[in-house]
Amino acid sequence: MPNSDRLKCTRSPLAASLAVLALAMPAVAQDYPESDRPIRMTINDWTGQELTTRLMGGVLEEMGYTVEYVQADYLAQFTGLESGDLTVGMEIWETTGKDALEAAVETGNVVALGETGMEAIEEWWYPTYVKEECPGLPDWEALNECAEMFASPMTSPNGRYLGGPVTWGGFDEERVEALGLDFDVVHAGTDAALMAEVRSAIQREEPIIAWVYAPHWAPIQYDGEWVEFPEYTDACYEDPSWGPNPDMTHDCGKPRGWIKPAAWAGGRDVWPAAYTAIENFTIDNEQMGRLIGQVDVDGMPIQAAVDQWLQENEDTWQSWIPQN
Amino acid sequence: MSLTDSDTRTLPTGIAPIRIVWVATLAALVLLWMLAQNVEWIADPESVVTIPLAGWISDAVKWLANDLTFGLFTFKDLTRALAWLLEIPLTVFITLLSSGAEIPLGGESSLTLPPIPWFSILLAVTWLCWVWGGRRLLLLAAASLVYLVVFGQWESAMVTLSSILVAVPVGVAGGMALGIWAYRSERVSRGLTPVLDLMQTVPIFAYLVPVLVLFGFGPVSAMIATVIYAMPPMVRVTMMALRGVSPELLEFGRMAGCTRRQMLWRILLPSARPSLMIGVNQVIMLSLNMVIIASMIGAGGLGYDVLASLRRLEIGDGLQAGLAITLLAILIDRMSQAYIAYRESPTATRRAQGVNNWAMIGGLVLVSYVVGFVFPSLSTYPEALTLDTSPFWDELVRLINVHLYTYLDAVKNTLLIYLLVPVKRFMLDVPWLAVTLLLGVVGWRLGGLRMALVVAAMAAFIALTGNWQKAMVSVYLCGISVIIASLIGIGWGLIAARSERAYKIAVTSVDTLQTLPSFVYLIPVVMLFQVGDFSAMIAIVLYALAPAVRYTAHGLRRIPSETLEAGRMSGCRPRQMLWRVRLPLALPEIALGVNQTIMMALSMLVITALVGTSDLGQEVYIALTRSSVGHGIVAGVCVAFIGMIADRLITAWVARRKKQFRIN
Secondary structure (H helix, E strand, O other): OHHHHHHHHHHHHHHHHHHHHHHHOHHHHOOOOOOOOOEEEEEOOOHHHHHHHHHHHHHHHHOOOOEEEEEOOOOOHHHHHHHOOOOEEEEEEHHHHHHHHHHHHHOOOEEEOOOOOOEEEEEEEEEOOHHHHOOOOOEHHHOHHHHHHHOOOOOOOOEEEEEOOHHHOOOHHHHHHHOOOOEEEEEOOOHHHHHHHHHHHHHOOOOOEEEEEEOOHHHHHOOEEEOEOOOOOHHHHHOOOOOOOOOOOOOOOOOOEEEEEEEEOOHHHHOHHHHHHHHHOOOOHHHHHHHHHHHHHOOOOHHHHHHHHHHHOHHHHHOOOOOO | OOHHHHHHHHOOOOOOOHHHHHHHHHHHHHHHHHHHOOOHHHHOHHHOOOOOHHHHHHHHHHHHHHOOEOOOOEHHHHHHHHHHHHHHHHHHHHHHHHHOEEEEOOOOOEEEEOOOOHHHHHHHHHHHHHHHHHHHHHHHHHHHHHHHHHOOOHHHHHHHHHHHHHHHHHHHHHHHHHHHHHHHOHHHHHHHHHHHHHHHHOOHHHHHHHHHHHHOOOHHHHHHHHHHHHOHHHHHHHHHHHHOOOHHHHHHHHHOOOOHHHHHHHHHHHHHHHHHHHHHHHHHHHHHHOHHHHHHOOOOHHHHHHHHHHHOOOHHHHHHHHHHHHHHHHHHHHHHHHHHHHHHOOHHHOOOOOOOHHHHHHHHHHHHHHHHHHOHHHHOOOHHHOOOOHHHHHHHHHHHHHHHHHHHHHHHHHHHHHHHHHHHHHHHHOOHHHHHHHHHHHHHHHHHHHHHHHHHHHHHHHHHOOOHHHHHHHHHHHHHHHHHHHHHHHHHHHHHOOOHHHHHHHHHHHHHHHHOOHHHHHHHHHHHHOOOHHHHHHHHHHHHHHHHHHHHHHHHHOOOHHHHHHHHHOOOOHHHHHHHHHHHHHHHHHHHHHHHHHHHHHHOHHHHHOOOOOOHHHHHHHHHHOOOHHHHHHHHHHHHHHHHHHHHHHHHHHHHHHHHHOOO
């Protein structure tokens, strides 16, 4: 069992040094765990979020905290975070949860804890085979030439662009109008419905153009590209004169967005070191993408993927723990 | 017995002759429609007034949650205490069935008690099923539980079962208490009926946020939401059953000098027991219906498995977990039915004579638990032996998608272009005042002035709270789905009524359709029919089909054979038998079935919002995602009002038909 031996070797000096530290200055280094009260972390229904949560949860457990995982809906969880029934939700996306987070923070009962370091990318996306028939892509100006290819009887002669749920926002109607695209925006009701249609089209190798985002399993599993719109700047959404259309705003792509943990404000007094550790949590899109790929594409159990990452990146997560 | 003749004869015509009323109404409608282009307030209710009801409700809930206090404690303390109370039995069940316990023995050591292993439960339940229901029930129980084990659903199923085991008794007891109260007081009964209607038809997403605020986030809130949704049938059934107790029996009780309490426990409830069981059955079925939504707020279990696998588009996994829910529902339902039959049967004919049932079960569980404790490796079913058919299902959907899509697409487009789109345009064009007027007139003809006012007021509420457009989209979507579901359902019901075997097949299929979470078929439907109204329609039809089938078959089967004989004697051909005898006689039941179909269709609106529709369901869903309590509740009440308008009109119509045919 070479593996477990190696694990022991890397861990024991650390444990020993911790023990020594604890002996030497018990009041300082072992400030945590400050409370036995369980930290209740929410598990939403997508893989990336569960990975992030279990990574952070694993670290908190290493620090000696009791962690409980509670399954919760992405948006319904804010009610629980405000009342303190839930402690922390690890992934609030600027693109989909900004309003809810701002509303919650306004009550004074919820705080955002730094950023996770991941960046939400979302844009019009198409599978690579579409390019054979529409060679001008990924440039957005090629879209109109191929609009008919994406048309359905309901939208014809315009193309059909499958957008995200209305609650995600995204200004696609405005974008279509400002850039003069011959497309109709059709909103899917949920992420699952959106992806179901994408998968269906890819199985049949038929043209589709839809709202896809990362980190997510779809752009990992399927070959595809983002449409290249004029790059987003704040001015584009505010100043009509900016961009290709001098009279309208939103004549550019979508902004990249942060992903933040949100937590019950009262918890900072209960588990201050844990809150600092969560604030320090950071992982990049590439690593998260690899983890999601392991789970969703290769079928590895989530906990196994998490344990493996924790083993291989001990230095990284050790650095999140506050050292006083 | 031609329709038009009897209509003119039996209508409560009052002064105005019937034809003139309809002609005048039609004229008024056309006039309103023409005027609507020029007069804004006829077409657009928002130009009249938009009542800011949503804001008021949000404020009221905020006040409830933050400010209402009874001196020593606040309202929120009260609800939280209630939640705490409910959490105790839940924790007990979860400990027993799923998580096990760790008992500290002082110092570092502790004793880990595992949960009851699967084979103990399998043994105990199959024994019970054999005693209550014989070999058939035993086979059903064994097959269902083995499915849970072999397909790796056991752990999740036990979590779900724990919450069902608490929610069902709470729902039954609460429903009975309310029902008894309403039985005793006419005023309570009258006040309760609309509340029950609302509880059943306001989509659960609409009141999820207030429930979360008041009862905290987690399994208990999920349970409370479940109880709110599943309790109304119990209240209704209790009221009905108690009123149905024969007057002789009551007289006897009074003569024997029963006190009020004795009367209730010794006379009323025992004699109403068979009817009460129908209510229990409904509570069980509806509770299991809620499993998916409950898992969105922390209940976990099978519902979460369904949601998570569909989120990853693993259709097969979702189906397997969904099927586990169905099996649990059917098993619990059949067990409760068998138990009642067993209680009613004479002692001498029962199985396992002379064996103390509960001691037997206790013994079985205890012995097998000890076995499991000593050999812990036995108590977890080996992972290597689990089955997984999900690749098959994923592949099946893929094959259909790749090879049959062209045909499906053609059907979809034809229906869309020639049916759905024109109807939608029409519904959105009709001015609100015209619809309200029409509903009023219909209500008046069917049930008098009171009914007219109620129906028109509900329509006006929808218009004046700013939900008219979305409500009309809902009406269009549900209307078409209900028509299609009724056609299929009545047809299927006709076939099912022909033979006992066909009836059994129909009942089982319909049970499955109703308990299989609609999420499971939502995703394949979207893959084959794309996001849009058509997919939503298919999902609604699949779900709402059940009552149409059930009630039609039921109605046809209970036509007295003498009547059929008489029809045959007078020389009716099979065709005439169907149209002149069987269908007219079964009409009241069929109409009730359609009524229930409408309710089911409306309750699917929130689910179809997850596909992507722009109706009231979406409004409720958006409100949930923005946590705007008032918005959600108002949109939810609008959904409920659509249902209640349909229900009131259909019930009044059925009552009149019954009178015409002198059916009791």
